[in-house]
Amino acid sequence: MRYDQARWTDDGAEGDEGADERYEPLLTEKNSEEVEVDSPLPDDLTRDSLELPALEEPQLARHYTRLSQMNYGVDSGPYPLGSCTMKYNPKFTEDVAALPSAAVHPDRSERSVQGSLALMHGLQDYLARIGGMDAVSLQPPAGAAGEFTGILVAKAFHEANGEGDQRDEIIVPDSAHGTNFASAALAGYEVVELPSGDDGRVEVEALEAAASDRTALFMLTNPNTLGLFERDIEEIAEVVHDAGGLLYYDGANLNALLGQARPGDMGFDIMHYNVHKTFATPHGGGGPGAGPVGVVSDLAEFLPAPRIREAEQGGGYERFDPESTIGKVHGFQGNWLVLVKAYAYIARLGDEGLTDASAKAVLNANYLASQIEYEVPFEPFHHEFVASAGDQDAADVAKRMLDYGVHPPTTKWPEIVSEALMTEPTEIESRDTLDQLAEAFDAVAAEDDETLANAPNRTTAKRIDQTSAARNLRLSWQSLEAEE
Ligand SMILES: Cc1ncc(COP(=O)(O)O)c(C=O)c1O
Numbered sequence: 001m002r003y004d005q006a007r008w009t010d011d012g013a014e015g016d017e018g019a020d021e022r023y024e025p026l027l028t029e030k031n032s033e034e035v036e037v038d039s040p041l042p043d044d045l046t047r048d049s050l051e052l053p054a055l056e057e058p059q060l061a062r063h064y065t066r067l068s069q070m071n072y073g074v075d076s077g078p079y080p081l082g083s084c085t086m087k088y089n090p091k092f093t094e095d096v097a098a099l100p101s102a103a104v105h106p107d108r109s110e111r112s113v114q115g116s117l118a119l120m121h122g123l124q125d126y127l128a129r130i131g132g133m134d135a136v137s138l139q140p141p142a143g144a145a146g147e148f149t150g151i152l153v154a155k156a157f158h159e160a161n162g163e164g165d166q167r168d169e170i171i172v173p174d175s176a177h178g179t180n181f182a183s184a185a186l187a188g189y190e191v192v193e194l195p196s197g198d199d200g201r202v203e204v205e206a207l208e209a210a211a212s213d214r215t216a217l218f219m220l221t222n223p224n225t226l227g228l229f230e231r232d233i234e235e236i237a238e239v240v241h242d243a244g245g246l247l248y249y250d251g252a253n254l255n256a257l258l259g260q261a262r263p264g265d266m267g268f269d270i271m272h273y274n275v276h277k278t279f280a281t282p283h284g285g286g287g288p289g290a291g292p293v294g295v296v297s298d299l300a301e302f303l304p305a306p307r308i309r310e311a312e313q314g315g316g317y318e319r320f321d322p323e324s325t326i327g328k329v330h331g332f333q334g335n336w337l338v339l340v341k342a343y344a345y346i347a348r349l350g351d352e353g354l355t356d357a358s359a360k361a362v363l364n365a366n367y368l369a370s371q372i373e374y375e376v377p378f379e380p381f382h383h384e385f386v387a388s389a390g391d392q393d394a395a396d397v398a399k400r401m402l403d404y405g406v407h408p409p410t411t412k413w414p415e416i417v418s419e420a421l422m423t424e425p426t427e428i429e430s431r432d433t434l435d436q437l438a439e440a441f442d443a444v445a446a447e448d449d450e451t452l453a454n455a456p457n458r459t460t461a462k463r464i465d466q467t468s469a470a471r472n473l474r475l476s477w478q479s480l481e482a483e484e
Contacts, residue, residue: 024063024066024067024070026477027053027055027060027063028051028052028053030053030055030059030063031053031054031055032051032052032053032054033051033052033054034049034050034051035049035050035051035052036048036049037049037050070460071460072402072407072459073282074086074087074088074089074282075088077405077406077407077433078406078407078425078429078433078434078436078437079407080368080406080407080408080409080423080424080425080426080429080437081407081408081409081410081422081424082225082227082384082385082386082409082410082421082422082423082424083177083225083252083253083384083410083413083422083424084277084410084424085252085255085274085277085278085424085426086282086407086426087277087282087426087427087428088426088428089280089281089282089341090280090345090348092344092348093280093281093340093341093344093345094341096340096341096344097337097340097341097344101115102116102336102337102340104116104336106331106332106333106336110316110317110318110319111316114316114317116336117308117316117317117318117319118316118317119339119340119343120138120308120317120333120339121308121309121310121317122343122347123136123138123292123339123342123343123346124136124137124138124292124307124308126343126346126347127273127275127292127294128294130254130258130262130273130346130354131249131251131254131262131263131264131271131273131294132262132263132264132265132266132268133263133264133271133294133295133296134264134294134295134296134297134300135294135295135297135299135300135303135307135322136292136293136294136295136303136307137149137292137293137303137304137307138290138292138307138308138333138334138339139292139293139304139328139329139330139333139334140272140290140291140292140293140304140329140330140334141288141289141290141291141330141334141335142274142276142289142290142291143179143250143251143252143272143274143277143289143291144179144182144183144291145291145329145330146251146272146273146274146291146292146293147179147180147183147219147248147250147272147291148183148186148187148329149272149291149293149304149326149329150248150270150271150272150293150295151170151183151184151187151189151216151217151248152187152302152326152329153270153293153295153299153302153303153326154216154217154246154248154269154270154299155187155216156302156324156326157246157298157299157302158216160302160324163213163244166213166214167213167214167215167216167244167245168188168189168190168214168216169189169190169191169192169212169214169215169216170184170187170189170190170191170192170215170216170217170218170219171192171194171207171210171211171215171217171218171219171245172184172191172192172193172194172218172219173193173194173195173196173202173219173220173224174193174194174195174196174414174415174416175196175200175221175224175225175226175414175416176219176220176221176224176225176250177221177225177250177252180219180221180250181193184217184219189216189217190214192210194206194207194210196416199228199378200224200226200228200377200378200416201224201228201230201231201232202220202224202230202232202236204232204235204236204239207236207239207240208239211239211240211242211243211245212243213243213244215240215243215244215245216245216246217245217246217247217248217270218236218240218245218246218247218248219248219250220233220236220247220248220249220250220268221249221250221252221253222249222253222257222263222266223253223256223257223381223382223383223384224253225253225384225386225413225414225422226378226381226385226386226414226416226417227253227256227365227378227381227382227383227384227385227386228378228379228380228381228382229382233266233267234266234267236267237266237267237268238267241267246269246270246299247267247268247269247270248268248269248270248271249263249266249268249270249271249272250271250272251263251271251272251273251274251278251291252274252277253382253383253384254273254274254277254278255277255278255357255358255361255383255426255427256358256361256362256382256383256384257358257382258278258354258355258357258358259351259352259354259355259356259358260355260358260359264294264296269295269296269298269299270293270294270295270296270299271293271294271295272291272292272293272294273291273292273293273294274289274291275289275290275291275292275338275339275341275342276288276289276290276338276342277289279341279342279345279346280341280342280344280345281338281341281342288335288337288338289335289338290334290335290338290339290342292334292339300322301322301323301324301325302322302324302325302326303322303325303326304322304325304326304327304328304329304330305320305321305322305325305327305328306319306320306321306333307319307320307321307322308320308333356427357427358383358427359427360427361382361383361424361425361426361427362382362383364383364425364426364427364429364434365381365382365383365384365385365423365424365425366381366385367431367434368385368423368425368434368437368438369381369385369387369423371434371435371438372387372438372441372442372445373441373442373445373446374387374388374389374390374421374441374445375387375388375390376388377417378416378417383424383426383427384422384423384424385422385423386414386416386417386420386421386422386423387409387417387420387421387423387441388417388418388419388420388421389411389419389420389421389445390419392419392444392445392449392452393419393449393452393453394411394412394419394420394421395411395412396449396452396453396455397411397419397421397444397445397452398411398421399452399455399456399463400444400447400451400452400455400456401440401441401444402455402456402458402459403455403456403457403458403459404439404440404443404444405436405440406436406437406440408421409421409422409423409424410422410423410424421441425437
């Protein structure tokens with residue numbers, strides 16, 4: 001068992017009674033002074049004075065260090081959130097994104113940002129090759145935004161074929177991520193939920209029954225959220241295409257396939273890449289991320305504008321609007337610095353490195369699953385597995401794992417597995433770390449319900465009201481103060 005977070009408060013006293021004792025005051029609460037504001041802006045837009053913290057550098061450094069120690073992150077330990085893919089973000093990609101030349105204003109002239117355009121053109125190309133797609137847009141800012149964009153592209157395609165009104169359904173398997181259902185509904189489609197077969201995969205007969213001339217799209221994650229490869233993918237593609245629909249690849253699990261197989265070769269027409277999961281940039285707190293969308297050639301004309309191409313007149317690169325573009329889905333090119341990190345990561349790893357990363361992600365998941373007591377009902381899985389907490393409550397298991405110094409897996413989803421513990425150790429973890437994770441799983445598996453229900457005991461915050469935290473966001477202390 002491991003617990004080593006600093007407990008020193010500002011006056012040097014050690015909080016020894018556990019979580020409730022730990023509290024880090026705001027900088028202004030420590031010491032502040034009123035500073036006069038001399039601003040060139042109009043008087044009615046500015047204040048006369050401002051309360052600012054008045055602290056020495058060591059106090060500041062310790063404040064932020066203490067705050068970071070209250071938290072848990074990929075830099076503190078393993079973070080095996082299934083499907084959400086939290087992996088270590090190599091620091092060299094941060095260095096590249098922090099280069100002064102990466103800080104370009106999006107309104108600068110094309111001629112003065114040729115390096116940035118070359119990078120984006122290169123990334124479009126990398127992603128197209130990795131996914132087996134013909135054209136890529138870098139604009140969408142997250143996987144979910146990529147889904148929505150892909151659906152709009154499919155809609156534009158069907159409309160151009162005179163089938164826009166008729167094709168009003170999108171089929172989504174019951175194991176899919178909630179954003180698939182939400183994106184389809186948001187784009188105005190009827191969502192047809194497809195129950196998984198007994199083996200956790202898509203049942204071709206059930207798909208045949210669901211697909212019709214109303215089908216616009218079938219959205220599929222492969223490997224699916226149970227980590228299972230959809231072995232019948234070629235038949236699935238045939239059924240969807242025979243019905244006149246398109247096949248959408250949710251790229252959240254692409255890090256199981258890099259260099260091994262390509263969605264385009266499996267028959268997918270549209271896909272998004274969660275570059276923040278598969279390549280670099282940690283995924284969390286809602287972003288910032290990037291969810292580029294790739295399509296086969298028939299759909300390229302509908303992609304968001306602008307895209308990047310080699311300049312038609314002379315050398316270099318230029319932005320262009322695809323012929324029948326659906327328009328913009330984000331300002332300028334999307335989350336530029338996230339794209340820089342993705343480019344740097346792919347360029348550094350190369351073909352072999354990416355293939356190796358996938359192989360290790362699959363190996364690590366299989367090793368970890370083989371070391372834990374909890375049952376894993378669906379096999380053979382790839383880069384993630386879904387264990388069942390059995391009689392225990394998966395949410396309690398998760399809270400208790402925090403006491404063992406490791407982050408828990410994703411819980412209670414997919415619902416096909418009761419009390420699901422969806423686990424994705426990723427390629428970055430060493431065997432020692434996987435063993436440490438397995439020990440935590442097994443220790444919690446042996447504990448009684450009361451212990452679990454009272455966990456966590458060793459974290460800064462105990463149980464928070466997660467629903468209110470999500471639905472009633474207070475993103476600054478000012479909003480809290482205003483309410484009070
Ligand atoms: C299977 C799957 N699809 C889509 C998404 C949505 O991706 P994003 O969080 O980038 O919006 C996720 C997120 O974790 C996911 O796991």
